[in-house]
Amino acid sequence: MDVKLPQLAEGVESGTVVNILVSEGQEVEKDQPIMELETQKAVGSIPSPQAGIVIKIHVREGMEVSVGQVLISIDNEQSTAPAAAQATARAVGGASRPPPAEAATHRQPAPGVQSPEQFDDSYRYQSKSGVAPPAAPSIRKIANDLGIDLSRIKGSETGGRIVLQDLRAYIQQLQEIATQGKPATVEKAGTAQAPKEAVDFSRWGPIRREKMSSVRRTVSQRMVQSWTTIPKIDQFDEADITGLLAFRKKYASAYEKKKAHLTLTPFVLKAVAGALKKHPRANASLDETANEIVFKDYTHIGVAVDSDAGLIVPVVRDVDKKNLVDLARELNELTEKTRQRKITVDELQGGTFTLSNQGSVGGSYFTPIIYAPQVAILGTGRGAPKAVVLRGKITIRTRLPLCLSYDHRVLDGADAVRFLRDIVAGLESFPEGDVRLK
């Protein structure tokens, strides 16, 4: 069977092959990651839909692939068409989305200017003879004056000759993107700018250079995008988690028997999910083009994971509907998969809120950056014993430093404080009944 690139997510039609994890002739198991793909949104792995032997790899690392394109061919004797369809549907993350073939037909380029979402800047003119793309001298002059690289433009005339209309359409598309803002093109637009003056660090001592990994680049782009476009406020607070720690100590071994490692994170997830239910704006997104706020009836919380490859944020679905033991177990699995780079693109998407817990590493307060298009993120530091006044007496309690960073376009200060207070309350009065195993 041919393994095709499944529909990855809404609006994601293509990606770049970062790593091919199998080789021709290799035996693969069902769900074994076959390659890693970098899309506009994230880096994730593509699982094999079937067990079998890889007979051909159709793509190369660094290649741009689009939905429906054949990635590899697998020889499996029981290969049947429904299996392929099923596999695709599974990789897609639900049967409700259109199958790749159908999705592909929606991609027919509209004549003239495409919408920024459709705009594909991956085209490069290539000639075996090594000549420049065909265009009249007058067109080349205009392009040269404007600093436009003609090899990025597909010519519409015979032999792919670029005419003024093609140049105009291309420039208009660039303009659309510049004015509407599209995260994916941030990097590309960035490279078009005049290169920053290079600093020669070796003047002051020996240096070493390392290529930015694709994860690093993605993180870098998204952080710049968030930092430069979202008016952010940071709200600090502290939660008394002495009680939670006691629960944790009391139930940890019981959880271990259920193959769930109980950390503080599931507690925080539960408390946050509860607060999000009460404050739906913190679970919303801003649709700037429509000037609307999008409220979500689901609560999917992303959890930042520190992996060898860099920061990756897998998403725990429906946190509000899951019990503590399931959450603990799922978190363990997701973290493990992330660290082994087996996480799929689908598992990195759809988050409505993010938790960045640095407690296991240490540290106190920090101000996280919002993971757009979400509107808020909670950063938690390490719980530490502190002398606090409780009922008129100084006692030692474990206090958890919290920082809620939020998008002021959606949440106002009072909303945010109320939301954060509810998180604190959720942590401080966590019902033991929710911890106890049934």
Next chain:
Amino acid sequence: MEPIKCEIVVLGAGPGGYTAAFYAADRGKKVTLVEQNARLGGICLNSGCIPSKALLHATAIFREAQASASRGIEFDKPKIDFPKLRAWKDNILEKLGGGIAGLAEKRGVQIIQGRGHFEDSQTLRVETAEGQKFVNYEHAIIAVGSKPAMPSAFDLGNKRIMTSTEALDLADIPAALLIVGAGYIGMELGTVYAALGSQVAVLEAMPSILPGVDPDLARPVSRFARKAFKEVRLNTKVSKMATAGKQIKVTMQTEKETREELYDGVLVSVGRAPNHGNLGLENTRVTKDDQGFIKCNAQQQTDDPKIFAIGDINGGALLAHRASKEARIAVDVILGEQNAFANIVIPAVVYTDPEVAWCGLTESEAKQKGIEVKVAKFLWGASGRALTLDRPDGLTKLIIEPETERILGVGIVGVGAGELISEGVLAVEMGATAMDLAHCVHPHPTLSETLMEAAEGFYGTATHTLTRKET
């Protein structure tokens, strides 16, 4: 003395220099043009393109008259009035040179006659008849061109050993003329002297005449030369020349033997050398390559940021029209505009009989660089117009990129090829495909049709030939 101040000084008033000066003046710059000769126009006008083409035209009638006999029209033996021929040629040069001076004056370009010498990166000293003058400039454009190369072994100070410069003066028509070097200059002047009565022998060190030209384009010229010249000797080198009374004793070597022969005159046409001597470049940051050509980038900038260089002085294809193109690029860059010598098609024409012309990628170059191309040819034997001109000795070919059918180059040999090639330049510059050319209606009967028919032939649908798709 107060130095002359200008924004741009141009050194050399050949086709590169005067184009640069005029274009800069048209764009509002204060320009000074320095030229050592009284008549402007450089080598091209004074001792290159223009006089050679005048003489080629004037003498073509000999061959035409001869050929005419077979068409039933005969002439008496022609008489040549050399002073009149020279005067006619010189009159053309005078007219063109005067025209350039007039255009300079109307544009407000200041002309200084004298030899320029760089004092530093802002100052040019000019040695004029009235003494030294200093020009203080913001930018300089060096366009001093090239001169015929004369290997020191041949440089005996004997006026019977000529370069193209002397040969074009027509001082004497040697009975036995040896031409050393069968490049375009040697072949063109050989054609002139053969018509004027010299017994011409051409020597070439390479295995073919017109080295570098596609063999199929050179072949008709080779056929002509073997008929019109006494001899064409390939793979032969001159090792020595010596004065022998009123003759020159030439020692030549082939792979097999060494020969000594006597000639009444020798034309040395073994290439051209840069005119870089005594320019004072050592006082600037300008650098040269090991052949003495000035190094510059695609913006025509030398290693000295104030100084640009255009034309023959930079080496490469020594062609007037290339210099003129570079002139505009240099001025644009000085004006702060985006321009560079990149992806520019420079056509070349050899004014032999028949003429050879090409532009863009040649078949030899494609082979050499391993570029896969398809070649569509049209032989002039099938052209009605060529037959009415009694000149079926021609070939038109298109070099085509197979995947896109884009025309990458055009090569033509045949009478008037030089006038035909510009359509090829347009096609290559516009990125036209063979289909584009096939779809353009060409008037019948003309030689220009051969371009259309070559394109049609690529698709196997040329009217006047059977499918001759590629070679």
